[in-house]
Every structure is written in C-alpha cells, then in structure tokens.
Amino acid sequence: MAEVTLTINGRQVTVPQGSTVLEAAKKLDIFIPTLCYDPELTIDGSCRMCVVEIKGARALMISCATAATGGMVVETESPAVVEARKTILELLLANHPMDCLTCARSGDCRLQDYAYRYGVKEGGFKGAVHQYQIEDDNPFIVRDMNKCILCGKCVRACAQIQGKSVVDYSYRGFNTKVAPAMDTTLAGSDCVFCGNCVAVCPVGALQEKGLRAKARTWEVEKVRTTCPYCGTGCNFDLNVKDGKVVGVTSCDGDVNGRALCVKGRFGYGFIHHPDRLKKPLIKKDGRFVEASWEQAINLVAEKLGAIKSGFGPEALAVLSSARCTNEENYLFSKFTRAVLGTNNIDHCARL
Amino acid sequence: MTNPIKDVAGADFILAIGTNTTESHPIIGLQVKKAVRGGSTLVVADPRKTEVAELAHTHLQIKSGSDIALLNGLAGVIISEGLYNKEFVKERTEDFEVFRAAVEKYTPEYVEELTGIPADKLREVARGYAGAENATILYTMGITQHICGTHNVFAVANLAMLCGHIGKPYSGVNPLRGQNNVQGACDMGALPAVLTGYQGVGLDDVRAKFASAWGLESLPAKPGLTVGEMLEGASRGQIKGMYIMGENPVLSDPDAGHVIHALEKLDFLVVQDIFLSETAQLADVVLPAASFAEKDGTFSNTERRVQRVRKAIEPVGEARPDWRIICDVATAMGYPMSYESPAEIMREIASLTPSYAGISYPRLEQGGIQWPCPTADHPGTPVLHVGKFSRGLGKFSPVEYVPPAELPDQQYPLVLSTGRRHFHYHTGTMTMRTGALEVHYGTEYLEINASDAAKMGLAEGDRVRVSSRRGSVELSARITDVVPEGLVFTSFHFPEVAINKLTNPARDGISKIPELKVCAVKVEKTA
C-alpha cells in the first residue's frame, strides 16, 4: 500500500495513503480535540473543532476529513487554530446551560475538557438560548436537548451501530434538534433503549437515568466484567460507588465494542434489589426461618449424606447453572461425581 | 458457534432459522444488520414476522415445526441443480449418497405442502445459499426446541457441508446460545454423560484421569439423568434428594404443574440462588448466592470465548459465591474442598481439559480466548473445522420430517409458540427487579393474528384465557400480524403468565429437549 510522509508540528510522520490528518497526528501522539468524530462512525465534519492549519491551504481545514498528502505541513495548535477553537467553544457555550455544578456528565464531558484546555470561561456571545423541556418519561435515558451540541454522533450511532435510525436532525437553523420521527419522545418512538447513543454523546445531552442520578463521574470506580444475560458475552464496566453498583457504561469489548443492549446497560438493578437473599433459610413447619451458614451447610450435608447411604447415589440429582461461572460449574460437577457419587447432573441448556 | 460473532457481518448470505436475533441476541443482531447494510442477502425462516424477518430480503414464514422439510428441500434443490460444493463433499465428507437419496423426495412442491413456502421461493433461496461465496447459518431454540430438535440440527449441518460453508471464515453453523454461560456449563461437564471438555464418562481412561486428579479410587460410569428424567424420577419417587444451583425449572421447564409436583415429592430439596425463585420456594434449605458482580470467575460465550467476570462489590448480606458454598458443602460431607480463588480452580480445569489447557487468568487479562486452546502459547481457535472435522470426515446424517408431537385439533385449534422479549430475560428473576426494564415493559400479552381474533370477537387488550391439555393462563391479547393465522405467541418471562404450565413436555429422543415451540391451545375471552 502506498504511503505518504507529512510534517505535523515540525515532526515527520509516514502513514498509509488515504489516512486523515487526524489519524496521522494520532500516530505522533499529537492530540487534536474532536466533538463529532468517532472512529466507529462515518465522518461528519460538522463540529469544526479539529481544524488545523495546513501550509498553502486557503482556510483552516478539518483534520478528521482531510486526507494526509505527501509533503503536507500541518500545525495543530498555531495561534489561528487556537483562536478558531476558542471561538467555536464560545459559540457552543453561548447556547449551553452553565450547570456543570450539578450536571452528572461533569468530569466526562468534552465541551468541559476543551473549555478548560483553551481557557474559555463562558459563551462569548449573547443570543437566544434554547428552553427545551427535559425528557425523562422513560426509565432508561434522560434527554436534555438544551445541552445538545448537534454533533450528530447519536444520529449516526443509531443508524450505523444499532441500525434503527430512530433519531435524526429535525427542523432548521437555530431550531435544529435531534429528535425521533414526528419529534415524539423516545418512549413514543421505536427506540429499544440500547443506550448506544448515550455511550457516544460527548456532552450531557444524553445521560443514563439511574447512574447519573446516583454518582458524579469522578466518584465511581469502573470494573470490567462480562454481561450476565444472553450468550453473546458482551463486556462492560460496572460503575461502583461506596460498595454499590450504580450503573453500567460501555468499554471496548472483545465481542461488542461499545454496543450493549437494554438489558446489559440498564438491567443491573437486581443486584441491590431488596428481594436478594441475604441469609440461609431453612424450612420449618412449612415456613422459611433464617439460619446460620453453619446450620444450613450441616443440614444439607447431613440430608444429602443420609439419602446417599439410605438409597444409594442414584437417588440424588443435581441441577447446575448456565448462569454461574465455569469454575462453579466445574466444582458442582466434581461435587456431584466425587462427593455424591452419581452422574445425575444437568442444567437448562435446552430451555 | 463454529465461527466468531464478528464473522456474521462478513457473510455474503445469512440464513437465520428459528432465531429472533434482534430481540434475543441484540448485539449479534447488530452484526446481521451490518451485513445487510453492506449488501449481504438475509433470509429468515420463522413462523413469526419478527424484526429480523422484516429486515430480510426473503422471509420464509414456515409452519411451526416444518424445519426439516425446509432444510431438506433446500438441499434437494442444490443437489438436483448440481450447485453443491463437489470438491468439499468429496474431500471432507462421507455418506453423501445416502443423504442424496434421503432428500430426493423433498421436492420443492412437496416441501411447499409441508412448510407453506412456495416452491419457487425455496429454489431461489437454495440457489442463493449455494452460490454465495461465504454463507452462514444462524439458529437458536426455534430449531432445537422440537421433538426432532437434534434432527433439525443435523439437517442444518448437512446443508452447510453440502455447500462447503463450514471450516472457513464468515460461514459456518452457528447456534446462538441463550444464556451467559450455557456454553461454559456444558464445557465444564454439567451434563449427565460427559466431564469437562466433553470427555465421556463412559471412557475408562477419562474416568481414571479424573479419579486420580480428584483423589478417588473410581468414578461412576453410568451416564446420569437429564433434567426431564430427574423430574420424572422424582415424581416416581426414585430421586429422593435434589440440589439446584441457580436454576428455576418451575418456570423454565415445560408442564410446570408436573415440575412442582415432582419437586414437592422429594425428601429433600436444596436451592442455591440470588432470589427466592418459584423453585426456591419449594426447597427445604435455601442458600443465598452472590451475583455476578460479587465474584470472580469466567463465562464462555456462544462463540466459545472464555472471558473474565470480575468482582466489583462485596456480596450483599451474608450471601456467598457459589464456588465457596459448594466447597463448604463438600467439606461438610467429608470430602475436603478448598480453593484460594477461582483462578486456582481454573488451573485445575486447564490441567484436566485439553480444550481449555492453555487458558489461565493471567492470559485472560489480555482479553477473551476462544477454545480449543490446547497450550499456553496457542492463540485460541476462532473458526472450527478448518481443514478437518473433529471426527475426521464430516458425516451426512439424513433425517426425515416428522410433525410436531401435538397438533391443533377441534378442541385446541391454535398452535402456541413461546420465546423471549427484548426487554426481559428467561424466567424474569433478574429483569423483573431492575427498577427499569419492568417499568418499561411490565405486563405480558398474547400475540394473536387479526383473523383469529375476529373469529373469537377479540379486541386489542381483551383479557383471554389460553389453555392446553396441561394448564391455562390469563393475559391480554395483542392483535398483530407478527403471528400468522393459527399461531399464538408469548414469552416465558413473567411468573404471573407462567406459560410453561401449558407447554408440551414431549422431548427429543436424543437431546431430551422439550418441544416448547409447538403445542395445541385454545383461546377464550374471559368476562
């Protein structure tokens, strides 16, 4: 494959022909801010945040959609570039609520990151500000279109990852907003609440309802694990605060990338449900009575032992679980065969 | 699956049969959608017009339980038109002639009678599958939950071998497994006839290897009972005690009334679970287990990828991880079992299981590994049967169409099929307690076709009683063209709509899987 060599911030880099300037810069570990760009989605080039100065080019070029060519000379943080980025940020902030105080995406927000990076303290312009109602009539996702910067990542994720195309741009000009058909709420649309739009939203316009009500981004510890529902084996991060699972966020899973379904992303509430069994129970006179582990284990051992010696191992049977881990299934098989002395073990593979 | 999930998006032709992919396996559904967006051909065979069927270029809306007729019919067309992969058949398979003879009678016209699929449509699909560079077959319980479930799978495998769409990327025979670790539970020998890695209990050297590793003289050689047979044995009084870990057969197994009766007859039942499930309520002792967020371990997904589960929080209350509980019970029964951690258990598994031999926790930190992985430096095996089948040559196993065990009649004129919904999972034990999913999708309904509804004078939302010879449930009707005339459908997620009171426990002779996809019912409007 043909390659091209270009110079970025005075350093030479060689990339395959067809690479963008953004990709070439990444290869040099040079950071260029982006809002609408996402490696998994088609290029939009709408936010202009990634502009760079290219020698000989008439205007500042967007690095996400400009192909690197041989001999190109690029500056990613020149005064003109920085000024452009500042102005873009000021324009965005002119119509963005200044409520990082309580915004649950504070700490994980690109608009905030870049405002800090370029020292943009507020919107530099006064003008009309949107006054949309916050949409939270479903149990999964909160949509605050006042915070939307119209990067269109959710539109593309819905079409290109989820294949649903539930949301798209509607209206024109200042009134442009991202909405389902007929500008209904998500609950009134075909949305299946996979939340993949939330995973790509760079600001606080789309938030996970449960997670964001419970924790600030800097308070959670993320633990990567595998989903407990179907057999696809998606990976995600459990978000933990004060010893409790408060939510699920995407990671880059082997099987699923960042995509999850509604059960994986929003189906974690059972972990801390009050119905969880917290103590061993022993049935006495038809009713369950709480018992200690020692009592319960001894009773189980005694009863199983008595049946084994009284009626033989074949009078015992075990159901293992497609929900438990490999290690647990292995041990249960070992227990059945080595301790009970029977091969009567099965699980619900057929159901 | 013979091939990885990511291969689906790269297939030129996808035959999805008996799988409601976008609802039951949404993330695999994304791969199907990606393939279609990229120009692949999607054919869906399903009695219901599911979302994935709507997406398909061709929807084969077959009669419930007529899969073998369809698959044999496709094979018949491919052979008679000379479209099969002659080189693959010659080099890699055996018993082709027997197979050819068996499918001969499944002419498109005969298949049309059995399945309701027009002969020309069948021919078109057959040509598409055979002609594709890479074709993949996806299936789930719509294929397996029949009295001929095993034969259905044979029919799928026959078709793939016939066209050589196996043993290479972007193709294969791909069952999508329904539970997070159903693959792993099978791999680990939680089955009556095999130990880990499908090493048969009937083989002397296998038993000797495990007995010596486990410090015993010998291990039982006689294959054990399957779930259905256990419950049968319990109701006859031959099984006296059961230990159930993390399963809810009262809701998941067919003919729930019979299951409850069987479990009640036991002398002793111990259930280990995270909730007091419908099954746990029948127990003598209930042991509180830790959830997936509260323990370390591994799950093996449907593409045989072993992946880490990591402990994020301490177990709630006094709950303990299942592996610790098993160790405690074993120790109390006079067989000391103690492990530092699941990592140590995995080392023991690897030492006894050739297909897992190269898998270890340090390696899994770098990402999942697809078995077989025989050595520590083996990269894992994304695609099975490359160059050679595990038994050597691929054997064609001719199978014949048989009608479902229970067909509609005067008294029970409709077919009931069951399955899953997007927002819920299995018996609902978890998804009914999330504070979100059940809020959004809180009640179950019965899908019924408009013409059947009209016959009964049913309106949208009317309460109906659905009854089979075994039981009945009440729920609301939803009038929809998702189901064709003569078919009704609902899920088994909702305890208050315990649909498995109705389903037929008739089982496949080989795999013992019950025929949950077809039973005869009647629907009546309640007052």
Next chain:
Amino acid sequence: MANVTLTINGVKVTVQKGTTVLDAAAEAGFFIPTFCHAPELTGFGACRICVVEIQGMRNLPASCVTEATEGMVVQTESPAVVEARKTILELILANHPQDCLTCEKNGDCRLQDYAFRYGVKGPGFEGQRHSYAIEDSNPYIIRDLNKCILCGRCVRTCAQVKERAVVDYAYRGFNTKIAAPMDVPLGESDCVYCGRCVAVCPVGALTYKRLSGQGRVWELEKKPVTCTFCDSGCQFDLISKGQKVIGVAARAPGPGRPLCLKGRLGLELMYCDQPGTPQLKKDGEFVGVTWPEALGLQGVLEKLKKIEG
C-alpha cells in the same frame, strides 16, 4: 468517662459525653454535610449546612456545635432539614460564580457536592454579586474571593500559628471578606505561602498557581510524602497527572510545627523540576556526573555500602 445514648434517624448510638451531634452521627454511619467545620479546627457554627432536627428544640441547631445529650432524638435528613440546606445552598450560589466549567476545584468542591446531593441547580435568589479582581500577584496562591463562602477555615488554620494569623474577616455585612491587614494582597502581607489555607478551603476560592490549567481534579493522583527539609516531618501530597508529578500540595503540619514554604518548594524541586545532573569540569569541559562524585563522596558511600553488606 460518662456516656450518653441518643437516637439518630431511628438508630441508637452511645457516645462519650461532650461529643457533638455531628460526631455522634458519623459514629452511627450518617453523613452530615459541613463547610466550616474541620475536626482539627475550633468549632465555629457559621455555615449552618450541618443543621439537624432535634426533638423538643425550637429551631434547627447546627450539629457541629451541639452537644449530644442523653435521650436526644435527632433527624439528619428530615424535610425541614433538607429544605434548610437547600435554601442555604441557594443563598450561597446567589453570590457564587457558576463556572464549574473551568474552575480548578470542579470535582473536589463541597459546594458542588452538596448542590448535586440536594438537587440545587442554581441560585434561588437574584441579588448583588461580588466582582472582586482575582488576586494572583504572588507566585504561589491564587485567591478568587468571588468564590469565597466565608466559612473561615482559612482564617482559623492560619491563626493556629500564633505569629502568623495573616488573614481574618474584614468589613461588615455583604462586604465581608477575608483579607490580610489593611486589605493588602497576600504578596504584601506577612504570608509565607505555607498553603495550609489552600488545603482546607472547601471551594475554589484558594488554589495553587502552579497547578492552574494543568489538569482537572479527576485526572490527578495524590500521593502523600513526608517533607525531608527539616526534622519536623510535615505531610505533603505529590500531585501527578499521568506519569508526571506536576505539583506539591500542603496536607497537615507535623506535630506542633507550622508548615513552611521552603518544604513545599524543596519538594517541588525534587519531584517536579527534576534538577539537572551536577556538572564537573574535566579537562576544561563541563561533564554531567552523579551527586556523590560531584560532592566527592564516592569513596565514603562505597565504604558505607560495604558495612551494610
């Protein structure tokens, strides 16, 4: 010592006589928000955010300065308490810049924490706002008194060292501010920039100049170190972003000792500025050598190593 037993949110807790309701609540596992309270400083009771409801009392007392007594029945999150806290937050926010967007303390700010906890999205009142010039005329500490909530923690911590007591309340009413004598900038005062006031400030009024613009709180890691400048053993935090140490923050002074600027600067020199290698003139040219060589201690060190063996 005598004990008292009281009930907090329905939970009985027994504490030593003399304990505050705030500490008793902590003992029982209940969190009560505080601004002006700090365990190492004298009780102040100024901010009122720690108010609780106590059966039989006329109004909502501040739990940080209310002694727990026998039989007391306390509610820490009753509707009246929550309403009071919300109002307090609204009042504070009515004269506090809403610039978490770029504020250095975003992510480590009690005002922000409590606003989130109680769902106070902004000021509930409109009124006059301060517009003090930001004071950054000294090389170490930036003071933005627009963000000051007048909790007085800086005043009290500064006064712990008798000869310092640089800052205190000045003016009255709305004009109250924390200032050095004659309201001069810190640079013209007796301040030695020990950073103790920065360490205790609950909001963004006092921040380190060196860390300004260098990273957000959630990107930074803190690692405690003990100062080796003198024999007092004061505690500091090394602040790092990624692999790089970008600053040193004050923690607590050693027992009976003040914190000093020298220590912090010394640590910055050691950990952040990575002083270059010593240069020794060899054959008329400077070459980089190790410290032992530059100081002529090579031989001594080798002997020591031998002894340690």
